[in-house]
Amino acid sequence: xxxxxxxxxxxxxxxxxxxxxxxxxxxxxxxxxxxxxxxxxxxxxxxxxxxxxxxxxxxxxxxxxxxxxxxxxxxxxxxxxxxxxxxxxxxxxxxxxxxxxxxxxxxxxxxxxxxxxxxxxxxxxxxxxxxxxxxxxxxxxxxxxxxxxxxxxxxxxxxxxxxxxxxxxxxxxxxxxxxxxxxxxxxxxxxxxxxxxxxxxxxxxxxxxxxxxxxxxxxxxxxxxxxxxxxxxxxxxxxxxxxxxxxxxxxxxxxxxxxxxxxxxxxxxxxxxxxxxxxxxxxxxxxxxxxxxxxxxxxxxxxxxxxxxxxxxxxxxxxxxxxxxxxxxxxxxxxxxxxxxxxxxxxxxxxxxxxxxxxxxxxxxxxxxxxxxxxxxxxxxxxxxxxxxxxxxxxxxxxxxxxxxxxxxxxxxxxxxxxxxxxxxxxxxxxxxxxxxxxxxxxxxxxxxxxxxxxxxxxxxxxxxxxxxxxxxxxxxxxxxxxxxxxxxxxxxxxxxxxxxxxxxxxxxxxxxxxxxxxxxxxxxxxxxxxxxxxxxxxxxxxxxxxxxxxxxxxxxxxxxxxxxxxxxxxxxxxxxxxxxxxxxxxxxxxxxxxxxxxxxxxxxxxxxxxxxxxxxxxxxxxxxxxxxxxxxxxxxxxxxxxxxxxxxxxxxxxxxxxxxxxxxxxxxxxxxxxxxxxxxxxxxxxxxxxxxxxxxxxxxxxxxxxxxxxxxxxxxxxxxxxxxxxxxxxxxxxxxxxxxxxxxxxxxxxxxxxxxxxxxxxxxxxxxxxxxxxxxxxxxxxxxxxxxxxxxxx
Amino acid sequence: xxxxxxxxxxxxxxxxxxxxxxxxxxxxxxxxxxxxxxxxxxxxxxxxxxxxxxxxxxxxxxxxxxxxxxxxxxxxxxxxxxxxxxxxxxxxxxxxxxxxxxxxxxxxxxxxxxxxxxxxxxxxxxxxxxxxxxxxxxxxxxxxxxxxxxxxxxxxxxxxxxxxxxxxxxxxxxxx
Ligand code: SF4
Ligand code: FES
Ligand code: FES
Numbered sequence: 001x002x003x004x005x006x007x008x009x010x011x012x013x014x015x016x017x018x019x020x021x022x023x024x025x026x027x028x029x030x031x032x033x034x035x036x037x038x039x040x041x042x043x044x045x046x047x048x049x050x051x052x053x054x055x056x057x058x059x060x061x062x063x064x065x066x067x068x069x070x071x072x073x074x075x076x077x078x079x080x081x082x083x084x085x086x087x088x089x090x091x092x093x094x095x096x097x098x099x100x101x102x103x104x105x106x107x108x109x110x111x112x113x114x115x116x117x118x119x120x121x122x123x124x125x126x127x128x129x130x131x132x133x134x135x136x137x138x139x140x141x142x143x144x145x146x147x148x149x150x151x152x153x154x155x156x157x158x159x160x161x162x163x164x165x166x167x168x169x170x171x172x173x174x175x176x177x178x179x180x181x182x183x184x185x186x187x188x189x190x191x192x193x194x195x196x197x198x199x200x201x202x203x204x205x206x207x208x209x210x211x212x213x214x215x216x217x218x219x220x221x222x223x224x225x226x227x228x229x230x231x232x233x234x235x236x237x238x239x240x241x242x243x244x245x246x247x248x249x250x251x252x253x254x255x256x257x258x259x260x261x262x263x264x265x266x267x268x269x270x271x272x273x274x275x276x277x278x279x280x281x282x283x284x285x286x287x288x289x290x291x292x293x294x295x296x297x298x299x300x301x302x303x304x305x306x307x308x309x310x311x312x313x314x315x316x317x318x319x320x321x322x323x324x325x326x327x328x329x330x331x332x333x334x335x336x337x338x339x340x341x342x343x344x345x346x347x348x349x350x351x352x353x354x355x356x357x358x359x360x361x362x363x364x365x366x367x368x369x370x371x372x373x374x375x376x377x378x379x380x381x382x383x384x385x386x387x388x389x390x391x392x393x394x395x396x397x398x399x400x401x402x403x404x405x406x407x408x409x410x411x412x413x414x415x416x417x418x419x420x421x422x423x424x425x426x427x428x429x430x431x432x433x434x435x436x437x438x439x440x441x442x443x444x445x446x447x448x449x450x451x452x453x454x455x456x457x458x459x460x461x462x463x464x465x466x467x468x469x470x471x472x473x474x475x476x477x478x479x480x481x482x483x484x485x486x487x488x489x490x491x492x493x494x495x496x497x498x499x500x501x502x503x504x505x506x507x508x509x510x511x512x513x514x515x516x517x518x519x520x521x522x523x524x525x526x527x528x529x530x531x532x533x534x535x536x537x538x539x540x541x542x543x544x545x546x547x548x549x550x551x552x553x554x555x556x557x558x559x560x561x562x563x564x565x566x567x568x569x570x571x572x573x574x575x576x577x578x579x580x581x582x583x584x585x586x587x588x589x590x591x592x593x594x595x596x597x598x599x600x601x602x603x604x605x606x607x608x609x610x611x612x613x614x615x616x617x618x619x620x621x622x623x624x625x626x627x628x629x630x631x632x633x634x635x636x637x638x639x640x641x642x643x644x645x646x647x648x649x650x651x652x653x654x655x656x657x658x659x660x661x662x663x664x665x666x667x668x669x670x671x672x673x674x675x676x677x678x679x680x681x682x683x684x685x686x687x688x689x690x691x692x693x694x695x696x697x698x699x700x701x702x703x704x705x706x707x708x709x710x711x712x713x714x715x716x717x718x719x720x721x722x723x724x725x726x727x728x729x730x731x732x733x734x735x736x737x738x739x740x741x742x743x744x745x746x747x748x749x750x751x752x753x754x755x756x757x758x759x760x761x762x763x764x765x766x767x768x769x770x771x772x773x774x775x776x777x778x779x780x781x782x783x784x785x786x787x788x789x790x791x792x793x794x795x
Numbered sequence: 796x797x798x799x800x801x802x803x804x805x806x807x808x809x810x811x812x813x814x815x816x817x818x819x820x821x822x823x824x825x826x827x828x829x830x831x832x833x834x835x836x837x838x839x840x841x842x843x844x845x846x847x848x849x850x851x852x853x854x855x856x857x858x859x860x861x862x863x864x865x866x867x868x869x870x871x872x873x874x875x876x877x878x879x880x881x882x883x884x885x886x887x888x889x890x891x892x893x894x895x896x897x898x899x900x901x902x903x904x905x906x907x908x909x910x911x912x913x914x915x916x917x918x919x920x921x922x923x924x925x926x927x928x929x930x931x932x933x934x935x936x937x938x939x940x941x942x943x944x945x946x947x948x949x950x951x952x953x954x955x956x957x958x959x960x961x962x963x964x965x966x967x968x969x970x971x
Contacts, residue, residue, distance in 0.1 A: 179868040
């Protein structure tokens, strides 16, 4: 430790730490523009000049390391003079258009010129102007305001791996630009809005809709991925309708989860909250017509329908599906209600199709290390994970690990576009995920002469690729094996998991992680929103799972925050079952035509900013949050609706007065401090390749189609490329199919006797004999199922 | 790093010869620091393409070195020795910084302007010359000076000497 003085106060610093870092920790503010704690040092703005005793000239505090007994003055006449001079230079070409600038009121340049600037400039010449560029639907540019701090450039290079922005030209002609007017494509691009110290880069959706000082700030948790990034929701009062409206979402620092960043999905999804598809009054279908009604009648109708099924048939003709992004409290009440009705047909695993490991699964699927520790791994193995799109900020951590010299290995059904290099990457299609992994396990078992596993996999002969892959995994000291969405919704998900556990068992080292879908899969498991396990953690006789509820059609369905045509693994089957079911009750913040087609009662519930509750993230951390604004119209928080439904049935245990009582009851029953346990080794899978005859459809959910709120967020939707909406097929397969057409032409894709027309993209990143066609799109709404067989023809 | 947003379609633009030079320069830097070879690579590409760099050519160089396009654009727009539009075949750059100025750089510039009928920054109609002024080339001891095609220095200039040099070039070109 070094000790030195800043403005007469003794300060401690690690060797090598810069003056500004030590000053920040000691609470002494040194003005700055280019310095950012998460980026490399550029020292190009010179705003941080300070005086150092015995130094001949003022020194930039952001670049100068502290040393023993050094005396630093941040407010001495020399320092102030230097800072004033820099400020004057910075303003020479700055337009000073604060009244019409979106950054006004929260602008670092504005603040610092108040604190350090002169009232008058000596500069009377003409100011420079810079053309703006259109860099996409999310970020507005106003480049004349840019002060060339290069924070955005460094963010792109260092954090996001989106080297699309640079500083072109020279000297006073320098401009920050993409040069060729390309749009900035990154899952975390919105962060450059935050780090830009001026109004050069601002949020396009938020543009001109509010002023910083009109906003109220509410801490909350992002609802789209299993990390649970911390956010601030900013609301303003709405003069036309009473209540507050969400104007934007920005990150709330949490070093353990999102650092200072936020993914674009978490940042811009709030636009969905104000979509015209919000349902604001309870609705019921009567004589084939939808009418808006009051809560009493709608709840009564919902209740009557279920009561009738229980009476005429039995409670097992009822089933409930809940979104994995619902709060733990909602999951808890949801299962409480259905179990009170008398059925175990409860599930939140809407994208899963293989449930063979359910009974053996741990308290909840998750990560055996902290999110933070991901970047400290020297070896990361991604199995079926498009991590950049699924959990963008976990992707940022993996990239960091790679930048620190770590190694990334990957096995995927389709080649993914990572922003880090992979030491070895296998693209094996749906069919060969399990065979390849079993070869890897066998190779390791052979290497360590592990009899038990050699015996278990006696018919497997490892290929050279598998041996090399196994060798790379084995070299790791801190290894994390991460399963992504492509593994979890794989037809042999259970086998994949058991093989990964086997790898860890043979090596006796390494960390395990399932990067689950939705924001609160862990909470759902803990709360018992699965057919076979109670909130106490005990297994119960299993009801139907998310898959079976549609393959064995039921009479009554309760849906909570799910749009089956987009959200589930088998949308086609789901829609058919729902359309035939006599009684379908939907709790949702949104309504769609499809929903009106299959539902009988639609009960409006609050969307994410409008409810309080808690999420449990992938590492098992429970994070509570409070609502930022009232539910729209007559909508009510989901937990209240479920509670009142319980009252209609006159069930016991549904007299919660507030959310705290729900939380208490859940805590009592389940002990929500249960920690993640690594899944146990179970070796009962067989390892035949999933090789049905025909073309296999690879399905994933595009980043901005993962849940209803995101799908209704307009600006995010505009960023989805044509390619992502197409059927992507390998050039050789295209030839074999005799599709003599180039990319961009329409093809007909047929699955289970239904057909749709989409564009063809010839893409050799897709393995042969597969068709990569995502779910969740308008094009594929209600179409087919995950990993099914498709035909492709020219229409 | 794989980046499908950056299609690598432009590779074909670079000639074998240029690629040989680039490869040679790459050997001078560590494998993972290929970015360092951008300047020499752009120079060879520019020479082979008649003295200027098109957008596609810059992209092709970037792709060949496996660096993001913008990195090559940054370099190409920063250095004055790279031209981003078609210019004269012979690039005359007369230093007009302090030592040269004191020794009559202005007269040299005026003379060339008259002789070629162009202003600074302009290319002659026949596309043979472009005239420019430039910053100090560290040849102050022999001021005034000019440079032709980013390579040849001509020092201790007089109006006669300038004429000789340009006459030589004209002769050579007309003879072709
Ligand atoms: S756009 Fe903003 S962040 Fe980027 S260099 Fe300019 S001022 Fe800095
Ligand atoms: S903050 Fe130190 S030079 Fe910019
Ligand atoms: S001033 Fe002309 S070469 Fe230095």
